[in-house]
Amino acid sequence: MTTSFPPAMRSRPVYGVLTARPGTGHLIVADGEGADAVTDMIAAATDAAAMLARSHIIYVPGPTGTDRAETLRALGAAQFHRSPSFAACLPRLQKVLADAQMGMQIYVAGTEGVIGQVQQQAMLAGLPWQAVQTEHRGSTVRRVQCVHCKGITEAVRTDPFPCSHCGLNLFVRDHYSRRIAAFQGVNIDAEDPGQVPPPVERFA
């Protein structure tokens, strides 16, 4: 099932449901439970075989350990690649985007961190971000940038949390930067140093 999020401020990303669209090629990136969004899309496609013959699927296991690589591999796409982490597949993704032509469809499903970073790479390659189809599945852990030191902490589960770079205690805002592909973390005890409320697990 596609994740449903509570209403939030206007900069918070809104995700859709992947739908096969006409295109000269299909780049499909997913992590964790995002694999299910891909299989659902393929199942609903009018000509799945033709689509798969022009598809390149990149899959990364999810932050909570979900690994459906074999299910996706079994789809029989023209190219399939399982990467142990998003960082590890980044050079491959960048090469594919550099060689791509207009008409290629980009689909990304899974956690917000991976969705945001694929969108970021597509933008850097010159494609309008709106052209990337997205669907959220699985873990709601967040990728958060510390507004103070600029370091990014991956897979944040609690609010507040300590910045993995500078150690400041940060509260997690819904304010989201597409360029950085991260939510904003702001020091929670700036006005009253040391008074940090107990962390609550908001993202699982």
Added chain:
Amino acid sequence: MSVGAPKIPVRVAEVVEVNALIKRFRFVRRDGGPMPVFSGGAHVVVDMDDHGTRRMNPYSLMSDPADTSGYEISVRRDDAGRGGSLFLHRHVTPGMDLVISSPVNLFPLDARARKHLMIAGGIGITPFLSQIAALSRLGGRFELHYSARTRDLAAYADDLTARHGDKVRLYLDDQGQAIDLNRLLQGQPLGTHLYVCGPKGMIGWVCRTAESLGWPKSAVHSEEFLAPPVGLPFQVQLATSGKTITVGPAQSLLEAIEAAGVDAPYLCRGGACGECETDVLGCDGQIAHNDHWLTDEQKVGNTKIMPCVSRFQGKTLILDR
């Protein structure tokens, strides 16, 4: 809340017959000062006094945006139109005084584009002329595919080819040449933006083909100025000013409102910019929504109207003006 830019009083410096259908007009400031620099794709509204009838038509600027000594437009004669182009063709001569608006751009280049792919049909070439001049100066990558009925009617084609060589491809209907759009749209690098300006049918064809080949909407840009359509005369009540006006067959609703001495905002006068959007307070009849601005929902609801291009048929139409 509408804030108008200053109008520019100009003198016609030159009128050139480009071909059997098109004339080019050059405007310079009456006070001899420089024109504002503009961005490629911008248009101005030319304000004309056609023997007592006020006509205000939008035309794309085709001159080099960095040339502040004057502005140039090209006007295609429309024998079946409401008269603006006929007035320009028949009565506007060098030395005449006119008033034009400040430039407004509803068809800008996307500055992020890795490549600009331009498709022009007929007189739709004009915005591309100013865009190409700007791109050439800044070193931007572009490719122009220009189709016209005959070589004689392919205005500025020779000049474009001479200056830009391989970047310009010409297609002539009478020689059976046509743009191979499928092929063209399948070979473009990521980050290409597509622009089309020409007849309605061509714009529709290009946009549909791009969509079917997987081009994202935000990378496809088009401009079509709608000439206000002619139609049956109709009556309108202006609630705020307490006037009832009659819109003539060749007059737009906006022109009729202005002729009644009621101030109404506008920018493009072609159904594209949204500036003249007006609240409908009462409607017993059928509004012909001819604009590109209102959403389908708004059009069905009949709560808004764009008086620059839309008309009405029925018993009563009451507007908040």
Added chain:
Amino acid sequence: MGLEFNDETFRGDYTFRNSAKAIARFPFPFAEDSYMYSVNMEPHLPGRPGSVFEHMFDVDEHYVAEMRDRAQVLAEDPLRCQSLPHMTLAGWDLLELIMESKARDYPQWFSLTKDGNRWHWINRPLQIEQSFTFLDETTLPYGPMEYITRQTQGDFTLQDQRDDNLWIEAGMVTTQADWSLDFDIGMSFHEWHAPVPLAHEMRVFDRALKFLLNLQLGAPVRRFNWTMTVDPLLDTSPENYPKWGPSKTTMTPETIGHRQHLRVELQTLHRLPRSNAIVFPIRCYLIKFEELVTVPKWARRLHRVVRDIPDELATYKGFIRNKPLMLDYLSKYDDGAPTSPGIWPE
């Protein structure tokens, strides 16, 4: 020269102050005794002589010190000035607009001479002289936006217009009311304003955006915004919040008059010619409470505004903690007498 530039600081010992003349021309933002969001834009036409509206870009007694402070902020954090690659042309448009305005409005301080695209710029207060080629970035020590905004008071953002939206894609932001350019760059109009409470529900941003998309060349507009700042700190950035946040907790009834400042932003918006972008200069003016209460009408009115403001807004503007302290101080200057309409002193 007609105006001395103050030697003052906006950090450390905080020697910033307004002269009597600067107080008299302060842009008090409240035209009535209450405040709520509105789009409230008006043409940015040359206004009342001596006022901050007299010229397109106001240069006042704080100019040199503010530019010194900006240089310090940038030395500590170069990310406060950024321009996405496609915004360079808009930067040139801005450089031209500012240089031409300042050379026209303040010929005693600024001069611009042109020989085709070869330009010569003189900025006497900052002792800068520069020959460069217009539209050639390699002839300036910084990009065009950074070059000219290191010499111009106020923050600047450049918005690209496309897809019926405005995208904030370049800026110089060192005197901001707690928002991060580095984080917000690339956002649409609504995304950038997302953290502002109440206004979205009031459709303030929908209406403002619609208005701005049709903003015309040669027809700039302006509006006010405001907030409160403890100590005359220009750089109230989220980046440095751990450094300035604690100052809010140390204000007392004895120090509030001197330390509490009303912070007013004179925001203008201009369509730029070559790029079709929009520049949004956000000029910050600070005034100490003890300076502001020397104008009786402003003292009365500010008391009423702070007293009646919704808590959500006071929280967003960051002064809910000290609101009682402010009201105690300001109420002493409010005898309940009526105030005249408009912003000018009586």
